[in-house]
Amino acid sequence: NAGVTQTPKFQVLKTGQSMTLQCAQDMNHEYMSWYRQDPGMGLRLIHYSVGAGITDQGEVPNGYNVSRSTTEDFPLRLLSAAPSQTSVYFCASSLQGAEPQHFGDGTRLSIL
């Protein structure tokens, strides 16, 4: 099993550009989440999904969209990038609620 795979690992964008961060897991996990990590902070939840076709907002959802068309994939979309979205983004998955969450290696995103 590859676990949780995030692509790309690094990305630089200009303000106003759009992009999609990819997240895939091969563990047949129902729950998937996106977090962002800013310097000196813990991780904060952006969006999460408890199964295909179901998504919900976390603590910091503004400026991000998600969809969950398959169990394996949970892409995160930035529609119009802003410098405040410069961060490290982590995707996580778990079999269901109240189970250990497994994290990808992160995507380092810089917006100029």
Place this chain on the structure above:
Amino acid sequence: GIQVEQSPPDLILQEGANSTLRCNFSDSVNNLQWFHQNPWGQLINLFYIPSGTKQNGRLSATTVATERYSLLYISSSQTTDSGVYFCAVEGRGSTLGRLYFGRGTQLTVWP
């Protein structure tokens, strides 16, 4: 959401020393996890411990759910233990599946 507080924020140790990291949380939780973020930024799952005590080599963790805290013990620390240690809790009911993180403890172990 659930508030998670970790202490101390920074910890500097000499190799071989022991340490205790603390995590307090503000509400009842379904589970609690301890993570180590290594210098490459990877989050390594150390413990999944909603209650009780677990041990893994030189590391052990205890969660007292009724009193809303957890402790992570590191014995005979090594330079490879350096990094940031995060505590994260998962809520119940409508917050099931959502992890709330503390700000972490930055541990530096000197040879």
